[in-house]
Amino acid sequence: MEKGYLCPVLHAHLPYVRHPEYSDSFEEDWFFEAVSETYLPILRALENLTQDNIDWRLTISITPTLMEMLKDDLLIIRYIKHLEKLTELAEKEVHRTKNNPHFQKLAQMYLINFIDLKHYFIEIYSKDLIQAFSHFQELGKLEIITCAATHGYLPLMEINPEAIRAQIKIGIKNYQKHLKQKPRGIWLPECGYNLGIDSILKDEGIQFFFTDTHGILYAKPRPRYANFAPIYCPSGVAAFGRDLESSKQVWSAKDGYPGDSEYREFYRDIGFDLDYDYIKPYIHESGERINTGIKYYRITGITDHKEPYNPEQAIQKAALHAGNFLFNREKQAEYLYDILGKPPIIVAPYDAELFGHWWFEGPAWLEFLFRKIHFDQKIIKLITPTEYLKIFSKNQISTPNISSWGYKGYHEVWLEGNNDWIYRHLHKAAFRMTELANRFKNASGILKRALNQASRELLLAQSSDWAFIMKTGTVVEYAHNRTKEHIINFTKLYEGCLNNSIDEIKLKEIEEKNNLFSEIDYCDFASI
Amino acid sequence: MYQYDWKNYENIFYASTIELPDKYNENIFVLMARDPYWAFAYWETAESKKEEIKNQIGEDDFKKTKLIIKIFNGELGDEKKLHLQIDVSGQISWYIQLNQPDNKFWGQLGWLTPNNNFILIAVSNCITTPRDTFSNIIDEEWMAIEESYNIFKFTGEEKLSSPYHLEDLRKTIAFKLEKHQAPFSIIKKISQ
Numbered sequence: 001m002e003k004g005y006l007c008p009v010l011h012a013h014l015p016y017v018r019h020p021e022y023s024d025s026f027e028e029d030w031f032f033e034a035v036s037e038t039y040l041p042i043l044r045a046l047e048n049l050t051q052d053n054i055d056w057r058l059t060i061s062i063t064p065t066l067m068e069m070l071k072d073d074l075l076i077i078r079y080i081k082h083l084e085k086l087t088e089l090a091e092k093e094v095h096r097t098k099n100n101p102h103f104q105k106l107a108q109m110y111l112i113n114f115i116d117l118k119h120y121f122i123e124i125y126s127k128d129l130i131q132a133f134s135h136f137q138e139l140g141k142l143e144i145i146t147c148a149a150t151h152g153y154l155p156l157m158e159i160n161p162e163a164i165r166a167q168i169k170i171g172i173k174n175y176q177k178h179l180k181q182k183p184r185g186i187w188l189p190e191c192g193y194n195l196g197i198d199s200i201l202k203d204e205g206i207q208f209f210f211t212d213t214h215g216i217l218y219a220k221p222r223p224r225y226a227n228f229a230p231i232y233c234p235s236g237v238a239a240f241g242r243d244l245e246s247s248k249q250v251w252s253a254k255d256g257y258p259g260d261s262e263y264r265e266f267y268r269d270i271g272f273d274l275d276y277d278y279i280k281p282y283i284h285e286s287g288e289r290i291n292t293g294i295k296y297y298r299i300t301g302i303t304d305h306k307e308p309y310n311p312e313q314a315i316q317k318a319a320l321h322a323g324n325f326l327f328n329r330e331k332q333a334e335y336l337y338d339i340l341g342k343p344p345i346i347v348a349p350y351d352a353e354l355f356g357h358w359w360f361e362g363p364a365w366l367e368f369l370f371r372k373i374h375f376d377q378k379i380i381k382l383i384t385p386t387e388y389l390k391i392f393s394k395n396q397i398s399t400p401n402i403s404s405w406g407y408k409g410y411h412e413v414w415l416e417g418n419n420d421w422i423y424r425h426l427h428k429a430a431f432r433m434t435e436l437a438n439r440f441k442n443a444s445g446i447l448k449r450a451l452n453q454a455s456r457e458l459l460l461a462q463s464s465d466w467a468f469i470m471k472t473g474t475v476v477e478y479a480h481n482r483t484k485e486h487i488i489n490f491t492k493l494y495e496g497c498l499n500n501s502i503d504e505i506k507l508k509e510i511e512e513k514n515n516l517f518s519e520i521d522y523c524d525f526a527s528i
Numbered sequence: 529m530y531q532y533d534w535k536n537y538e539n540i541f542y543a544s545t546i547e548l549p550d551k552y553n554e555n556i557f558v559l560m561a562r563d564p565y566w567a568f569a570y571w572e573t574a575e576s577k578k579e580e581i582k583n584q585i586g587e588d589d590f591k592k593t594k595l596i597i598k599i600f601n602g603e604l605g606d607e608k609k610l611h612l613q614i615d616v617s618g619q620i621s622w623y624i625q626l627n628q629p630d631n632k633f634w635g636q637l638g639w640l641t642p643n644n645n646f647i648l649i650a651v652s653n654c655i656t657t658p659r660d661t662f663s664n665i666i667d668e669e670w671m672a673i674e675e676s677y678n679i680f681k682f683t684g685e686e687k688l689s690s691p692y693h694l695e696d697l698r699k700t701i702a703f704k705l706e707k708h709q710a711p712f713s714i715i716k717k718i719s720q
Contacts, residue, residue, distance in 0.1 A: 155561075156560060158560065158561075158653070158655070159558055159653050195656055217662060217677075218658075218659045218660070218661060218662055218663060219663065220630075220659070220663035220665050221663055221665040221666055221667040221670070222662055222663045222664070222665065222666055222667075222672045223670070223672065224667075224670040224671060224672050224673055224676075225673065225676055226672075226673075226676040226677055228676060336676065339673060339675040339676055340673060340676055341673075396667060396669075396670040397667075398667070398670075401658055401659045402561070402656065402657075402658035402659070403658060408563065409563075410562060410563035410564070410658055411560075411561070411562050411563065412562055412563055415560060415562050415568055416562075420568055420570075420621060421621075423558075423560065423568075423570065424552075424558070424570050424572070424621075425548050427558060428552055481546070484546045484547065484548055485546060487548055488546055488548065
């Protein structure tokens with residue numbers, strides 16, 4: 001009999017980046033890279049496991065913005081072009097490296113990989129990765145959960161409860177649009193929990209969410225099982241807390257597995273390494289060098305000198321690390337089982353984009369881990385939150401602590417000197433949106449379109465990503481512009497609705513540009 | 529959001545000249561809890577309110593007024609415990625050191641006249657600061673299993689008092705992993 005449960009959770013999120021106004025948008029590359037390096041490799045790993053009859057379980061949150069991007073025709077067309085361009089580059093690389101067998105082997109690996117990606121994307125998955133993930137949910141192996149509509153950081157919307165509710169409601173509706181069912185669970189953006197959010201989740205039919213470790217450890221009253229069992233909020237919604245150790249082993253680029261010397265070095269990309277004239281057709285059209293995804297070196301060590309990448313050795317290391325991770329989880333479960341008197345649940349959440357994008361071997365590690373859990377032992381069992389709650393329906397009632405999984409554990413990442421200026425504008429716009437929704441209850445025609453677009457603009461402005469980028473200090477200009485653009489679009493629409501002076505040409509323009517959530521209903525912002 | 533590899537791309541983003549308004553010409557005072565110890569506050573005073581007060585107390589006295597925020601400890605409207613009073617003249621926002629986790633706070637924004645009259649401009653929302661440690665409240669039906677908390681105390685500290693210590697724990701565990709040891713088996717030995 002198993003002595004503990006492992007609940008791996010991947011949080012797949014990108015902000016809504018779609019720029020039809022530019023022929024070559026660097027920001028869209030984030031999406032293309034994530035599809036090529038993370039989503040498709042993870043799908044293929046899950047496919048391999050399923051074909052081999054491995055009994056795996058995984059929970060994944062696919063944010064509504066990402067779902068919309070995965071279904072967007074423009075982005076799909078651009079992604080295929082992106083892959084074709086990379087295939088062309090890889091072909092050139094096979095030729096260029098003909099005198100260096102080691103590098104040529106790597107170039108061939110990339111060439112095959114790009115051809116495979118295109119094949120899988122178009123032929124196997126019919127350009128519909130949501131359907132591909134959904135297939136595993138139908139098999140009962142994958143639990144897909146939702147997220148707030150645009151990944152708005154909910155605790156900092158405290159004075160706009162209608163906006164919190166709208167983020168959650170619109171997220172759920174979007175999930176239903178794409179997956180034809182209601183989600184049972186939600187990933188609160190950045191694990192940001194504030195008192196009362198669980199009551200809104202309850203109203204909207206959500207059964208569970210996740211917090212960082214201290215969200216449960218510091219819960220009131222003190223949880224009997226620390227963070228190794230969920231608690232029920234007084235609202236009845238279950239809260240699962242992150243396990244520290246399993247997170248750390250994978251999470252840290254410095255101390256965790258991804259920093260191993262055998263793994264592929266992210267920062268040595270031919271977009272920066274090769275002769276400018278040679279690489280120019282494959283970098284940004286402005287002439288700025290960018291990553292191409294073709295990287296020939298391994299991490300090697302904390303040194304500028306990098307040794308060539310060896311895929312076989314790297315994969316062996318991924319298998320070793322999967323074994324080490326499992327060994328530690330077994331010891332952890334045995335220890336906890338003895339003192340708790342019941343099997344602990346070890347919740348291990350990660351940003352999905354860590355797997356494959358940063359940690360090239362991450363999807364292989366995940367596949368090895370699931371295989372080893374299936375074949376090599378009987379102490380640990382994989383589980384989803386829904387399955388756990390079915391087995392253990394009686395849990396302690398306690399109120400989670402206000403918390404996030406950001407640096408220092410609270411709200412400071414999204415509320416500090418570089419980004420605090422946004423909140424007076426975001427709060428004002430949210431108040432105004434509720435004012436509009438209360439005032440125009442049954443709008444139709446152009447007014448309804450304007451109200452719905454105002455909702456989209458507000459939601460986009462609320463994405464936690466912009467505050468995060470401002471905090472990290474890189475590409476701040478883009479985050480500033482996105483915040484300002486959406487607030488100004490919103491304000492123009494607000495004034496147009498109130499003054500009966502909607503600029504239809506401008507409305508059409510921004511409807512086409514910021515075109516997410518076709519199902520949106522501005523009434524979701526109304527006061528209850 | 530996972531931090532993407534943006535560091536090389538500073539030059540690609542497109543500059544914009546659009547700007548947001550400096551103010552919305554309203555009386556508002558908003559509090560936002562940042563962590564167990566600090567809150568952020570922003571406010572605005574409407575021009576019409578300023579004119580009204582000027583007319584009430586005279587231009588000379590108005591020039592000598594100070595813009596004040598008062599922070600009360602307790603439920604919204606409960607003025608029994610004045611926690612802090614800060615002169616924020618000339619400012620539009622402020623980080624306030626509350627230093628009281630798991631407490632409720634609310635505030636008033638107003639002008640303090642030379643005669644020490646406080647003229648209220650706006651009342652804030654009420655916030656709750658997060659806790660920074662374990663709760664002392666124990667549910668008798670669900671007595672906490674102290675041993676399950678031992679692993680969080682294995683940092684050389686008497687007690688875990690904040691996520692900083694969780695970070696210490698993370699470092700401790702990472703160190704052990706480097707030595708290829710299983711941390712939980714070690715903890716078990718020590719706790720025994």
